[in-house]
Amino acid sequence: MYNPRIICKLTLLCSYFKQRLDGDVFMPGVKVRESEQFEDAYRRFKKQTDRNLVVTECRARRFFENNVEKKKKKKILARKKQLKKLYMMRRYESRL
Secondary structure (H helix, E strand, C coil), X not given: CCCHHHHHHHHHHHHCCEECCCCCEECCCCCCCCXXXXXXXXXXXXXXXXXXXXXHHHXXXXXXXXXXXXXXXXHHHHHHHHHHHHHHHHHHHHHC
């Protein structure tokens, strides 16, 4: 039969949802086709959840994050983005 760990993981991932910017609630899910194995449907489901960042958002919301921590993370991400942009510009200039 099916592995209970996989089924448990599948239901756990189903229980989390992602809310889009426009306010619509999106729940990832797949319909198992006839003559399709469970592993194939599970693989499609995992791809869908990865694309929609369900697991990432779930991990981010796991613990409460106060405003100071949010600002700190935002500042770090902005710095990373700036450094990446600078790196790409220097890389582009070196080709000229």
